Amino acid sequence: MSELQKQIPTLYGVLSVNTCAIAATHSGYAPGIVTMGFPAFAVSISLLRAVHWLRLRPETMTEAEAIRQLLLTTVMTGVLSLVSLAWAMVLHGYGGPYEQAHVVIFIAVTVIASINCLTHLPVAAFLVTGIVMSTLILICLTSGNAVFVAIAVNITFVTMAMVRVLSNNYRAFVALVASEATATRLSEDNAKLALTDSLTGLPNRRHFFQDLEDLTVTVGGRGGIFALAIFDLDQFKPINDTYGHTAGDHVLAEAGRRLAAFADDKVMVARLGGDEFGVLLHDPGDPEEAIRFCNAICETLQQPIAWGGLWLTGGCSGGLAKFPRAGREPATLFDRADYALYHSKLYCRGETTLFSQEHEDAIRVERAVETALRSVDLDAEMRIHYQPILDTETGRITLVEALARWMSPTLGQVPPDRFIAAAERCGMIHHVTLLLLRKALADCALLPPDVGLSFNLSAHDLASPETVAAIVGAVRKSGIDPRRMTLELTETALLRDFDQAKEAIVALRALGIKIALDDFGTGYSSLGYVHRLPLDKIKIDRSFIAAMDSDVGGSVIATILNLCENLGLDGIAEGVETEGQMAAIRRHGCRLVQGYLVGKPMPLAELLAGLPRAEPHLLRA
Template sequence: MNGRFVRRPQVEPLSPSPFMRLINLFRVQSDNPALVRAQFEAFTKQAPILYFILTTNALTVSYTYYGEAPIWLAVYIPVTFGILCAVRLRVWWQRRHAQYDDAQILKQLRLTHKLAVGLAIGFTAWSLALYPYGDPYAQGLIAFFMALTVIGCIFCLMHVRSAALLVTLIVNTPFIIFFMFEGHAALRAVAVNLALVSIAMIFILMVYYRDFANLVQSRKDLTVKQEETERLSDDNFRIANLDSLTDLPNRRRFFAALNLTFEICHKSGDRFAIGIVDLDGFKPVNDTYGHATGDRVLIEAGRRLQSLCGSNIILSRLGGDEFGLVVTGNPSDSDLMALGQKLGEIVRLPYDIGASHAQISACIGFATFPDSANTPDGLFERADYALYYAKRHLRGQTVLFSQAHEKLIHEHSVVEQALQVADLDCELSVVYQPIVDARTGRIAAFEALARWQSPFLGAIGPDRFIPIAERAGLIRPMTKVLIQKALKAAASWPDHVRISINLSAQDISVAEGVVQIIACVNQSGVDPKRIDFEITETSITSDFAQARRAIDALKALGCGISLDDFGTGYSSLSHVHRLPLDKIKVDKSFISDIDINPASFKIVRSLIVLCQDMGLTCVMEGVETEAQYEILSELGGDYIQGWYFSKPMSGDLVLRYMEQDQPARRQKA
């Protein structure tokens, strides 16, 4: 064929010929296991009745012909038939509860098929042999015997169509022929009647078997649909209760387990705990290396956490980078702290992300029943607060909710309620701390710092009310008031003095917040080029893409962008590289001991060099002593801020302070 392959046309399978369809009527079907099993189960119940009918009828005929026919014909043969039927009846009775596979069932049906043919031939031959020895009444009994036996066999074998058809033909055909040629008109009439009845019985048999097969197929289809429904139900349950990424129980399943555990322990009085695990530093990994890498880190973190959870701990993924724990078995405080330590240690192990490794940590908050709360929701809220406390004060550690935290919650609740009803325009104020040029010693800018004087609670520090406002969703209206007040003050300053304003994560996490800021700037009359907005790493990592859009919008307006508290986050360098920043503010934790700690000195020096290489302005905050100032000046930092120059001052003192601005002033004011 010249090396070429010839594609043969596919031939459709031929349907059986009429002759083969006829032959198949007299065979046990083997291509439908469900139908074969249904035939076997139905016949198992009918077989004892079949053998009872054969035995009873044979003994009746034997009794009638006893003394008329030879003993071997009148007694021995029917007794033999009776014994055979009794044996088969006993076999079927013993097997009525037995379990068989498909191959064994098919084998049993084929054996039954052969026995039915053999018994039909045997009983027919025996009956015809007895017929000549009887008087007309006895001969009439033979005809009655055969007709009654055939009808009984057909009804008992209706589920095994092939056997029923063969029995009907094997028994009735010889008798119809025999009676037709007996020469008596009555017998010919019997033959015709028997033939017509046989045809009717075969028709009934065929219809019944067709309906039986259809019923079996319907039941099979129903079973398949039921299995499909169960599979879909299982899939729906999995989707509804399992996290698709980590394959751990999801948030819904976590709260179901929490509620169930609460009910059980509320009745028994047992102690249990819930915990919330937050992966610190995961969002920077996700933003830097992509969601696919982030997903692998989450899967691995979930696997590691699960490896430490025994049978008394249910681990769930609550969403994002948070996991939930339900710990039963009367855990003590020390047990929970030890568990938290193990979980933190295993999370901190490096994660393989291809060519390099990522490292994250975990904050964990625990709350116990009945110590922390007496409702499931209250328990979760307190575990969440313990986590919040760990993230703010004890990064990478475990916090167990205590009465001290309950007191803080109460205090925060009081502050939040006061904020809810506060007249922000009247109660909020702004103080200003100078930012000094490290080379000239002159004032370059002021940072605007929020203050709140509540008529009910008195003076509340920003370290208290700002986090509460953020958690309560009140920070955006507060930011609007503070920006307006700060820009109103800056409008009266010299044009070379800049204003630096802090923004919350919520201010830049949605487009509406950015629009609000831009509107405040446009309405103030202050040149946007004199304004710097300070953002923290936490405000960026919550939604990097949105944060980037917000920064781009503010930059397009002409404002400067400073990254505050630099060095305390998890991926500062990646943010510096990916964001259009103007300034970096080195966190005061590195400045406080720069004159006595060589490590702090090296870190600050490296950060200053980094800023110089990347063309960024470096602001060092938290300067309080002459020694710190001298070191920073020698290192080449651009701007310095701290109490060494001045504490934050009210707006009316800013102008007076600027009038005294002289390069020689380097002592604490």
């Protein structure tokens, strides 16, 4: 249609000019109705049809509409050909040989123009050629005039040649259109593949953010609302590590299938990468309704998944942010939903958290902490407190845990969990770790030789070979016996990159440094790490100590301590705060104890003053 739209108006223009020209040459010979009436009618029709074609919009036409236009054009071509031929035959009876020759030329030129302009509609072109040329050739051959006979012969061969050229051009045009259609289809397929996650079949991250940007423009333009939700499978990595990538891929594919069931014209779902999925709610309703919808997704993704005779349960948590309250920019809105997801994982696993003003205030505080971390003299403002660990058999302090403290001149006292998390986010954790480690090693030189030093490492530290090498260098440079050092690791640190963590642990133990697994029992994979890693100590999480009065709690403590004894590991009970807990933990055979009953975290001077005393309660701050 687009190609015909360029040619058919030209054809009507040629027809109009030729009609006016031949009418002018016969004006003195034929009646006025023939030389004036018909040309006016023909030119009017031609102009109307030309304007009609110029106003068409092929790109918006359906296939049925295009077929109707082509049929109408073919019929109009046949009718105009017959009428024009009849008129030309009438004119042929007037005038002299020149005028008659002009009629022949008019017919031949008009047909040639039709063939050229109707290349992409060969049915109409052949119709014109068959009607007009056959009649013209017949008239010339039967005229008895040798010149007209010669003209008929010439026209016959020229027509045959032009018909052949027309056929070849149309076949080439059809092949070109077919190749373009194939290329378009392949391009569309490639575009679809580029926007589709190959494992789950869901839209991918690129597609998700394209839709998110479109929504912020369209919905923001009309003052509407929509919501963005992010979902994360809580225990996907342990499943992947324990059962392999095949099981992990199966879990992701099944999660994608379940999530796709929630998609409709108002809900777009996508896989963002790893075990993270995104959802765009075009009509989220009120906050409670949006949270109920997202919690339904969490419940669906939490259902066990069958694989190889096993039932794998990954769990799912979500974060939800609404436009425009949580942000007007795509990146801001996504970050807010991600923050809400992080909150869910920390405080309400298995549920969806809606980003609120409280979270916005927390982000401002975190940004203030990050800014302060970059602009202050950390070496002067950070110090270390030490919490003693008691050997209940000897009544002596055998180990002290170094705990960071930061008094900011602008923010005041900043809790360790807050500034450590901020340092991890802004990439300063390695600097903070090495700064605190050097301070702790310097203080360790002032401790009695039989008192060891325990120091906590971040997950980011263990995942960085450069930081591990710097830790080894700092210990060697301090002159402290590495065997007095214990580095505490959390399950989070091991989850980040297990192979790198294992390599780091082997390097540290080769120096003589001991390794302790902190907060044992709070994660889902702690037991798996105990037999896979070269550990020296296990710190029993304080939550078990608080519940040890119950039968189940006491059994858990006994089980953990038996595990330590069987594996040749030291068990350390954290969070012992009462005499009753102390007595109970000793009955279970735990030798090393840490908690407020033994001593609160304190500056080095206070610790040194209390160390010579025999009774542990004298160490309490």
